[in-house]
Amino acid sequence: MTRSIRLDAVLVQAVIAGALSFAHLHDLAAAAGQTGWKAWAYPISVDLLLVAAWRRLRGGGSSRLAWCWFxxxxxxxxGANVATAGFLDLAHPPAWLRFGVAGWPALAFLGGTLLAHAPDHPADTVDTAPAPAPAVLDVERDPVSAPVPEPKTAVTATEEPPALPVAEPAPAPAPAVPVPAALVAHARKIAADHTARTGVPIDSDTLRARLNVPAVMADAIAAQLT
Known part of the structure; x- marks a missing residue:
């Protein structure tokens, strides 16, 4: 019930405000020289243009055009409400007021026509339609137009063969170690004794240990014993 009382109060307030605005527009038009039914047509024209612009805004039409005429x-x-509050001498209206009231019908007709024939959506609406998918080449159905891989060509005679890795030179042989003849003779005796006791020829490690000489010299003596 509270909701219905509030709604009725809003409607009453709207009717009162509309009636006052309607009367002010009528008085202003009558003061500007519009008599009879013409004075009553001016407030109707203003209010209808205001409602038409508001409906265009609510309907999602061109916002710039609707806001302009609104x-x-x-x-x-x-302006009519303020002018009739004593700011203008309606008994002797100024020339610009008579000029504005006389030109209002043409202006209202232009605004109403533009609002009635404007498109429902803005002209700059982006087209969101999906773009057509690009054509895909079907190799199985169209074998003629399918791309054929190019055969690999053999290496011609003018092409240089790949470079072979360069072999590293063999290390130079170590220089011969001079061995005294007396040492070689002594080594022969040791080798003979070792062979007699073990039954196998003496190796360079054992010979080096018995003679107490470097490994290089022991190898050189062993080479002379064979």
């Missing part, structure tokens, strides 16, 4: 109608209605 503001024009609002200024006309608000």
């Amino acid at each position: 503001l024009i109608a609002l200024v006309a209605s608000l």
Whole structure:
């Protein structure tokens, strides 16, 4: 019940405000020289243009056009309310007021026509339709147009063969170690004794240990014993 009382109060307030604005527009038009039914047509024209612009805004139409004519109608209605509050001498209206009232019908007709025939959506709406998918080449159905791989060509005679790795030179043989003849003779005796006791020829390691000489010299003596 509270909701219905609030709704009725809003409607009553809207009716009162509309009636006052309607009367102010009528008085202003009558003061500017519009008599009879013409004075009553002016407030109807202003209010209808205001409602048409508001419906265009609510309907999702061109916002710039609707806002333009909504503001024009609002200024006309608000200007009439202020002008009739004693700011203008309606007994002797100025020339610019008579000029504005006389030109209002043509202006209202232009605004109403543009609002009625404007497109429902803005002209700069982006087209969100999906783009067609690119054509895909079907190799199985169209074997003629399928790309054929190019055969690999053999290496011609003018092409240089791949470079072979360069072999590293063999290390130079170690220089011969001079061995005294007396040492060689002594080594023969040791080798003979070792062979007699073990039954196998003496090796260079054993010979080096018995003679107490470097490994290089022991190898050189062993080479002379064979």
